[in-house]
Amino acid sequence: MSDVAKALARPPNYPTKFFGFELGAQTTLDDKNDRYIVNGSHQVDRLREVLDSFIAKFVLCGSCKNPETELQMSKNDDIIKDCKACGKRSGVDKVHKLTTYIQKNPPPKKKKGQGAHAEAANKATDEVEQMENDAQTQDDLTARINAEAKAVPIADKKADNEWSVDTSEAAVQARVNQLSEGVTTILGQDGANSDEDGNDAPESQLALWIEEKHAEDQTINPVDILNKSRDLNIEQKHKTVQVVIQSALTQNAFKELDGIIPVLEQMCKDGSEKHQKSILGGLERLVGLNYPELLPQLPKLLMKIYQADLLEEEVIQHWGTHVSKKYVDKDVSKKVRVSAKPFLKWLDEAESEDESD
Ligand SMILES: [Zn+2]
Structure with missing residues (x-):
C-alpha cells in the first residue's frame, strides 16, 4: 500500500481508507511501521477496480486526466486537485466518505521556499517530505511510468517544460492501469518475492x-x-x-x-x-x-x-x-x-x- 500510495503521491492512509469504505472492510493504519491493512478476503480484480476508482476520483486531474496532481484544502474546506500538468484546479466527489476523512485528516502541507541545502539537511528526518516536493514527485512518477510502460506514451516533457498529454479515453485507461499495477504486484505474489527484511518467510x-x-x-x-x-x-x-x-x-x-x-x-x-x-x-x-x-x-x-x-x-x-x-x-x-x-x-x-x- 505504501508503494502504491507513493506512486500516486498520496498519503497511504487515503487509499487504505478508500479500500475500507468501498469494500466495507475494517482498516488498520500503522504509520510507525509503515503498515496499512485492509481486513478480509478480497478478489484481486475487485481491488484493482477499487484502486482505479480511487485514482479516477482522487488523483487524476478533472480537466486533463493527468495523474500529476496535488491535493490541497481550499479556504472553505473543499478538496482541490491542483494539476501540475495543465494548471487547472478541480474538485473531488463531495459526498464520498473519503472526502470527509480527508477533511478531517488533511494532506501534509509541503514546505515552500526550502532550498536544496535545507532539503538535504532535513533528509534524515523525512523521506516523505522529499516525495511531496513537486519536482521529486514528478520525477518519481515519470520514472515509474516510463519503466512500467515503455510502449505507451503517457506524458512527454517538451523542451519548454510543458506537458503534452494524450487525454483520449484509451490513454487515460492505460494510465490508470499502469498506476494500479503496483497493487497487483503486491497482492498477487502471495509471498513469492521477498523484501529486504525477508518478510515473506x-x-x-x-x-x-x-x-x-x-x-x-x-x-x-x-x-x-x-x-x-x-x-x-x-x-x-x-x-x-x-x-x-x-x-x-x-x-x-x-x-x-x-x-x-x-x-x-x-x-x-x-x-x-x-x-x-x-x-x-x-x-x-x-x-x-x-x-x-x-x-x-x-x-x-x-x-x-x-x-x-x-x-x-x-x-x-x-x-x-x-x-x-x-x-x-x-x-x-x-x-x-x-x-x-x-x-x-x-x-x-x-x-x-x-x-x-
Ligand atoms: Zn490537468
Missing part, C-alpha cells in the same frame, strides 16, 4: 498474523497460533518458537505463558539446543526491545519456562554467561543477562545442591 507471516490480531485488539487463542504454524508448515522450526515468544507475549507475559507453554511444548518436541536458544532469543527481544518494563520479571519468566522442562540448565548457563548480538544489540544483551542474574544464581545453587545430594 513463513515465520514472518506468523509474526505478522499475530501482530494483526494485536493491532485489532483481539485476544489470540494459543491453539490458533499452533494451528497457524501448522498451516504454514513451521510447527517444528526453531525460529517459530522465537517468533511466538516475542510476538504473542505482551506486558502480561507471566500470565500469558500459561497458555503459551503448551504451544511451545508442541513446537519443541525434540527439545533441541536450537529450540532452547530460540526460546531465550525470543525472551531477549520480548524484554529487551518490546517490553523493557518486563526486565525485572525476567527471572520469573525464565523460572516458569524452566519448570515446564523447555530449557536445560547447561543451555541457560551458557546463555547467561555469553553476551550475543544475534537477537538484540550488545548493550541490550548485557542488560537482559544482568536482569536474569537472580534466576541464574538460583540455578547454579540448585545444581550444586543436587551434586552434594
Whole structure:
C-alpha cells in the first residue's frame, strides 16, 4: 500500500481508507511501521477496480486526466486537485466518505521556499517530505511510468517544460492501469518475492498474523497460533518458537505463558539446543526491545519456562554467561543477562545442591 500510495503521491492512509469504505472492510493504519491493512478476503480484480476508482476520483486531474496532481484544502474546506500538468484546479466527489476523512485528516502541507541545502539537511528526518516536493514527485512518477510502460506514451516533457498529454479515453485507461499495477504486484505474489527484511518467510507471516490480531485488539487463542504454524508448515522450526515468544507475549507475559507453554511444548518436541536458544532469543527481544518494563520479571519468566522442562540448565548457563548480538544489540544483551542474574544464581545453587545430594 505504501508503494502504491507513493506512486500516486498520496498519503497511504487515503487509499487504505478508500479500500475500507468501498469494500466495507475494517482498516488498520500503522504509520510507525509503515503498515496499512485492509481486513478480509478480497478478489484481486475487485481491488484493482477499487484502486482505479480511487485514482479516477482522487488523483487524476478533472480537466486533463493527468495523474500529476496535488491535493490541497481550499479556504472553505473543499478538496482541490491542483494539476501540475495543465494548471487547472478541480474538485473531488463531495459526498464520498473519503472526502470527509480527508477533511478531517488533511494532506501534509509541503514546505515552500526550502532550498536544496535545507532539503538535504532535513533528509534524515523525512523521506516523505522529499516525495511531496513537486519536482521529486514528478520525477518519481515519470520514472515509474516510463519503466512500467515503455510502449505507451503517457506524458512527454517538451523542451519548454510543458506537458503534452494524450487525454483520449484509451490513454487515460492505460494510465490508470499502469498506476494500479503496483497493487497487483503486491497482492498477487502471495509471498513469492521477498523484501529486504525477508518478510515473506513463513515465520514472518506468523509474526505478522499475530501482530494483526494485536493491532485489532483481539485476544489470540494459543491453539490458533499452533494451528497457524501448522498451516504454514513451521510447527517444528526453531525460529517459530522465537517468533511466538516475542510476538504473542505482551506486558502480561507471566500470565500469558500459561497458555503459551503448551504451544511451545508442541513446537519443541525434540527439545533441541536450537529450540532452547530460540526460546531465550525470543525472551531477549520480548524484554529487551518490546517490553523493557518486563526486565525485572525476567527471572520469573525464565523460572516458569524452566519448570515446564523447555530449557536445560547447561543451555541457560551458557546463555547467561555469553553476551550475543544475534537477537538484540550488545548493550541490550548485557542488560537482559544482568536482569536474569537472580534466576541464574538460583540455578547454579540448585545444581550444586543436587551434586552434594
Ligand atoms: Zn490537468
